[in-house]
Amino acid sequence: MSASDLMGSAEPLETAFDAALVDLDGVAYRGPHAIPSAPPALEATREAGMKVVFVTNNASREPGTVADHLSELGIPTTEDEVLTAAQAVALLMREELAPGATVYVVGGAGLRTAVTAAGFVIVDSADDKPDAVVQGFHPDVSWKELAEASYAISAGARFFASNKDLTIPNERGFAPGNGSLVNVVVTATGVTPPGAGKPEPAMFRLAAEQAGSRNPIVVGDRLDTDLKGARAAGYPGLQVLTGVDGIVEAILAPPAHRPAFLGRDLSALHIAHPAPSFVDGAWQVGAARVQAADGVLQVLVDSPGADGLDTARAACAAAWAAADAGEAITVEGVPHMAVLSDHG
Template sequence: MTDARLLGSDIPLAERYDLALVDLDGVAYRGHEPIDGAAAGLTGARAAGMRLVFVTNNASREPESVADQLTSLDIPTQPADVLTAAQAAAALLGTRLQPGAKVLVVGGAGLVTAVRAAGFTVVTSADEQPDAVAQGFSPDLGWAQLAEAAYAVAGGAWFVASNLDQSLPTARGFAPGNGALVGTVVAATGVVPDSAGKPASTMYEIAVERAGAREALVVGDRLDTDLAGARTGGFAGLHVLTGVSTARDDVLAAPGLRPHYIAADLGGLLVPHPAPEAGAEGWWTCGSAAARVSAGRLELAGPGPTSVDLVRAACAAAWASVDAGEELDPASVPDLVVTGEGDAVGGTGR
């Protein structure tokens, strides 16, 4: 997956790929609330033969808790179907530490459980001279725990973060994520941690190996974590527009952050994805939508409201222009508001 363009599929993605690596916050749910189309999309994907593994940068919760929440939202899930950044962090610790090594855990119950399950001794104070510090998100994390982490890291302990997400979506908006909290320890010590979570592809690789998958599809809402991890690991990535990153972000994305497919929501697993085609006078078309870059400005055309094909055409035009060394004025890229699978608002007449 080294060609940073959109892909096309003439069959539904749930039929093309045998495993979906699905992010949680902003994809399957938002905080404790369901996302429209998520349960139907995932249920339909399973019915088509696609296996689901929920891969999350959230390290605070146990897989059992995540599975229970998904099940309550009409997405039946077993704990074995969940892979957390806490589990990935514990696996990363195992690449350098021997069983029994002392690890200062700064985070929630999920990280504590994962570190213990990997055979390490969990400690709570820098005075115990831990071999490593493992930091993950917890809404209860406070100054005292961050201070212990700083003391230990400054004393030479290996610093490992479950992930570096700067924000996380909640029902009330975006809140500080683990990366923001890790930044406190970095500011105090000058030490940048190794990270186990996305955009590293570690979790994806673990999930694929466990599932014995033929070909996996990453599904996420964030370009800088979910989709960057897909590009890094060589997996195809579907960006659903229900979370952090927007359609405008897709159009302006650097090659390493670009999705391979775009959909309004998880209903995108159940439909074919047409590939944009290059046409005359620099226009790229996808369905009835079209886009081009002329004199450094993005131009859009098509009936409105139009399908998500408008976003696909805009991405194809913008990416081709930028990759050819041409300038693209970001101010010419509008906020394309996608309202549901197959519906988008934006564009100008051609």
């Protein structure tokens, strides 16, 4: 029987770790509104001495603009508490391109500022024969810009992407993200760019450096970006249920995407997290007990615990151990899992 990847903490996460590297969409806010629990949770976390850096794959806005937006939502933030994918991709480009290289930019002001600050020269057309194309999300990206990018790349320009998120959560649902728009150019050119944003580990390592952190925790809602990136960087990750992925997705997650901790929202930073243990053929978290038998999860003792998630944590531990042993796991027929799949 393999050990669970789920971690425990005898003390609240806000004191067990020195910094929280926090995603924005689906964690701090959703669409134009703050997630209701986020402002008080982050205020209490900072009062406990934990540093916070917001790490976002949104490359359209400048760090100062992001900080101002968060402050308007009741989450006071300074520019040095924000790290964007635009900043990360500019650093990646500096490793690959000569100083003063020409770049065609598809994206917003944040990306243009980061590219200029990195020492590159922005051009306006494929006719300028740019050395590179960089693409980041902006809601006003047009067919013309995608076409210009395609012409330049087909003529030999290097291609970079700030991030490859396929979707963006907002108050109306899920909209196409930068990855979807990047794929339009990939289809036209046959060239796939490297991405600098999450889940690349550099984003989190840069954020930890920015916070002066030696023991950070990553907080996110998406297993394939936030939590995968946390594991790639070697940092524990807290999955919150206020955005894209829920408990069912966590139960079925491959090893590279698994969170180290589970929480309903950012208030999970204020609590201790009981460690899973394997006892008498079942995985136990607190008083909750779940086993995997013939590939099906069975809740033996449904004990949700103080925040309602101990049964879910035990289910993850049981499912991951069984999957790692070669079993195909299903949550069908376990009604409790359907309840837990509600995102927050």
